[in-house]
Amino acid sequence: MNEKRLFLLDAYALIFRAYYALIKMPRLTQDGFNTSAIFGFVNTLEEVLRKEKPSHIAICFDPAGPTFRSEADASYKAQRESTPEDIKLSVPIIKEIIRAYNIPILEVEGFEADDVIGTMAKRAEKEGFTTYMMTPDKDFGQLVSPTVLQYKPSYRGQDFEIRGEEEVCARYGIERTSQVIDLLALMGDKIDNIPGCPGVGEKTAIKLITEFGSVEQLLENIGSLKGALKKKVEENAEQIRASYFLATIRTDVPVEADPESLVRKPEDTERLFAIFKELEFKTLRDRVSRRLDSARQDVKEVKADSFPSSLFDFDTPGNVPESSPLEIQTAETSGLSWRVVRGKEEAGKLAESLFPVKRCGICFVAEGENDMDCLIKGVAVACSESEAVYVPADDAECMAVVLDTLSRNDILKISAQVKRDYVLASRLRTDEAPAIVNYNDISVAHYLLQPEMRHDVETLSALYLNYSCRPAPVLTAKRGSKTPPAGEEEIAAWATERAVVTMRLEAPLSKEIENEGMLSLLNEVELPLSTVLAEMEIAGVRIDVKALDEAARDLEKRLAEIEKDVYELAGEEFNVGSPAKVGEILFDKLQLDPKAKKTKTGQYSTSEDVLEKVAHKNPIVGKILEYRQLKKLLSTYLTALPAAINPATGKVHTVYNQTVTATGRISSSSPNLQNIPVREDEGRGIRRAFIADDGHLFLSADYSQIELRLVADFANDETMLDAFHNDKDIHSITAAKIYHKSPEDVSADERRHAKTANFGILYGISAFGLASRLGIPRSDAKELIDNYFATFPTIRKYMSDAVEKARENGYVSTAMGRKRRLPDINSKNPVVRGYAERNAVNAPIQGAAADIIKVAMVDIFLKMREKKMKSKMIMQVHDELNFDVVAEELPEMQRIVTEGMENAYSGRVRLTASCGVATNWLDAH
Structure with a gap:
């Protein structure tokens, strides 16, 4: 390896990246100063210095003021929003830190950091250096050569990526790296506002450069092009040339430094x-x-x-x-020892070593995303906080010892993903006994402590142990990559380290859980829930493919009808699925909003929020929104669900995510069941396709208005409590109070307005938002909100008390101790503070609803297991539980489910759960 290794860092690229990586959970000092950008930048720098040990290094900044590009083209980067104030305040401190590291800062007036890096890289190339340009920006690919490489920062725990000539050329399908400039000249760069050739995307640009070799040759041979493409290139030739100029990184900047002067010096x-x-x-x-x-x-x-x-x-x-x-600490410095065990003799030794232990760490290794069909590689077991073994999955004798250990009640198993481990262990077992008992999960524990942070072993080990983990091994070779899959030794080293580190993390996390008063929530709700969710994933749900096909055909017919309606309203045919064309029709042709804004690409924004604001002006908008919704259902569910069926089980095994949402709610993925419409016509065909096993019944149980019932309790509102206690229509009662009439005289529109107010106002909906949602004037919406609070002063008091409590504590919590931390509750930025205030009001409601259904799930599951019932819990969607029920167990199941759900909460309000039974989800719900 070349001993002269120069690292050139693109300062602002790394600073912005660090700042936005923590935008949802910023790091703040006790004085409220945002240090996210500084913290992220320094950690990246420390990692480079520690891992790469560069012999030479410099950090390059963009200068204040104009550059030669902005002077040549005023639109260059003109679309960018102003730099956040927190970053402006951070940059001088970052520079001071860089000076403390004794690292040179390079900054040249009139030139961007890109050009400084390009110049220094080429100078270093001539002097025999290997240069690493540290930046995520794709335009640096043009500078890559045998001794000039792009060093892309790590992302979400992954390792840094080094791109050489081969990787850059393979990424874009080009022959030489300098052609990156030609590609950018054609397809443009939205980030830097380089226009390129309108209508030419990456694929077309690659095709053109492959055929002509360069932009220069393309423009000299426009005559050989045909049709619309010829016209585009011909009409935009000058713009393409200007884009080529803007995209070219200069290598002749007057930098007053030479590569040798950038030698790494003591900090x-x-x-x-x-x-x-x-x-x-x-x-x-x-x-x-x-x-x-x-x-x-x-x-x-x-x-x-x-x-x-x-x-x-x-x-x-x-x-x-x-x-x-x-x-x-690392595996090398912390005294970690490990080995791979195989065969009958090693199995005996393993059993002896595990017999007396009281706790062990575990880490399964599997290749693939879905736990029900992935390839299980093996499992690591830590017998102590310094020793671990790795058992390959194909060694039946040693694996039997591990599986026996996992099912022992006298040993505490510590995992970082116990739900997944449970599913994988179940697949390896030959019986139906619980795969893992008596366990703790560090990720679940940390999720309770900091729900909006990451909970992986890498993050937690750095946070609690000052420990740096090995990078994850490559289990599956990526297409086009020359990196082979990791061998058994590398996998074993990684897995055993995780098992040991997971074990070490258990004590500090358990102590913090106890200090925060969350032991009961963890041990009685969240940890037992992991087993429930794992068993649900294993059970899966049966899908009627023929019903899906029929629903897809019906939906395609409906889409065709909507398209005709849209064409008629627009006065012409166009691609309804194209946001650009929709924008032209709505805002250029139909003039629905003279002040409509365009995005950075020069197109009108046609997001759902934008369209809803003008929906009342023309029925075409509602048709377009409906078209998009149905198109999404078609692609997300009707055509995707059959492909998600596991061929071995004939069922779909969705993944339930226990540590993702900030509110405590369970989410699902692969596929996401939470977004299937509940009762609307477009969701009916999808729900009809979810069916019970042959001879079984589909039982669906749903809470009735659980969030409003909780609000009635929290606010102690007598009107609401009375309505729920006497099973009255809460929305009609609300409307009657607001409009000062009897419930019998309330119109359908008034009830609809009250229903929207009941749900929307609690979550901070504004008069503007309420007006948009109801299609009424903003003044009427404001009057509705004012009347609502005048009618229900207890609701306003609950909301103001929740915000004040959050200001005092920095968090809000549920009765069971689930906390939502709100670091921005006292922010001076009204937008940021407003978001935190809305969370202060709704997080206790959402969190309590999450606690309740989790308590119900655990209670129902344990009773079903105690009675050795053959029926299974198969789905959880929002406030709804679904079961595949053996016919003779139906009466008992209805009792267990109803009691479990209704008794999961004790307060001033009574919860009600309704059960429906059929052979499919639609008819049961």
Whole structure:
């Protein structure tokens, strides 16, 4: 390997990437300063320095003011939104940190960082360096050569990606990397507002460059093109040339540095420690503190009267903290030992070593996304917090020992994905006994603590253990990649490390769960629920393919009818599925909104929100929205569900996600069952296709208005409580109160308005939003909201009390202790603060509803298991549970399900659950 390795970092690309990666859960200091961009940038830099150990390095910034591109074309990057204030405040601090690392900063007036990187890369190439351009931007592909490589930052736990000539050419189907410029000149670049040739996308651009070799040759041979493409290129020749100019990265910038001067120099560790301490970066602070000379007893501390300021004052003396420095741990430094075990003799030894243990860590390895048909590679078992073994799936004797261990009640199994492990273990068993008992799941625990963060082993080990995990092995070779799948040794090393680290994480997470008062929620609800969800996934649900085909044909007929209606209303035929064409028809031809805004691509925005605002102006809008909805149903369910059927079981095995939603709700994927319309005509055909097994019945149980009932209880509203207690129509009662009339005199429209108010106002709907949803003037919507709060002052009080409680605590919680943290509740930005305030109101409602159905699911499942019933729980969708029921068990099942759901909550309001029975989901619901 070349010893001269120069790393050139694109500063702003990494800063913006870091900032937006944490946009939903920003890092804030105690003073409320957003440090997301700084934290992400520094972590990326630390990772590069630690993993790659560059001999030379520089960080390149865009200058303030215009560049030669913006001076040549005023539209260049003109569409970009202004830089967020938090980033503006962060950049001076980031530069100060870079100086503390003693890394050169390169910035040249009039030239972008891209051009500085391009210039330095070419200079270094001539001087025998191997250069790595660290940036995610695709335009850097044009600079790649045998000794100039693109080093793309890691994403969601994956490793960094290095792109050489072969990878760049394979990605775009080109012969040489310089043709990236030609491609960008034709297809444009939305991010930088490079127009390219309108109507020419990536595929067409590749085809043209493959045929002509370059933009220059293409423009000289326009005559050989045909039809519409010829016209596009001919009419936009000058724009293509201008785009080529804008897309070309300069390599002749007057940078006052040479590659040799960028040699890696010792950092100012004391200064870094002081900065990280002030920024409240505990892990980073501890990481650099270990690099301090142990003989040195003083570091510089920061004492700032106001924070943040554009620069820090680093000259105030201080002392080394009393706590000892924390070293970044790895498998090599933490004393982890592992081995692969096979055969009868090793099985005996494994059984002996596992017999006396009280807890063990587990990690299954499988290739494939769906747990019911993936290829199981093996399982790692940690016998202690420093030792683990890996058992290949094809070794029956050792695997039998593992499966026996998983089913033992006297051993605590610790996993990072126990639901998945349960499903995989069940597939390996030859009986129907529970696959895993007495377990803990660190991901589920952390989900309760921080629902909006990531819960993977890599994140948690860095957060709680200061430990850096091995990158995940490649199990399946990617198309076009020369990286072969990992061998057994590499897989075993990775899996055993995860088993050990998972085991180490259990103690700190359990302690935090206890401190937060969440032990009951974890042990009595969430952990038992993992088994319930796993068994539901294993059971699957049967699909009637013929019913789906029939529904698809009906839907295609309906789509054809809608298209005809749209053509008639538009006065011409056009592609209804094209957002660009829809925008032209609605806003150019029909002039539905003279102020309609265009996107960065120059097209009108035709999103659902935009169209709903003008729906009342012309019936064509409603037709287009209906067309889109039906088209989505056709592609997402009617044509996709048959392909999702497992050929071995004949059923669809959806994946239930327990640690995804911030509210505590369960979601599903592969396929997503939550978005199937409930009772509308378009959803009927889909629901009819979900059927019970032969000779069985389909039982569907659904809560009635659970969220409104909870609101009535939380607000202690007598009118609502009385309506629910006496089984009155809550929406008619609401309308009667608002419009000052008897429930019998309430019109259908008034009831509809009240229903929308009941659900919408609680979730912070504005007068504008309510007006759009109901198709009424904004003044009427405002009056409806005012009347609603005047009629139900207890609801307004509940909402204001919830917000105030959130301001005081920084979170809201349910009766069972589920918390939703709201770091933006005191934000000075009214938009950000408003979002947090709405969550403060609805999170306790959503969270309580989530708790209730989870409690019901666990209770029902345990009773079914206790009675050894053959019926199965097969689906959970929102507030609804579905079962495949053996006919003779029906009366008992109806009793167990109804009691389980209605008794899952004790409060001032009574919950009701209705049960329907048929042979399919539609008729049962």
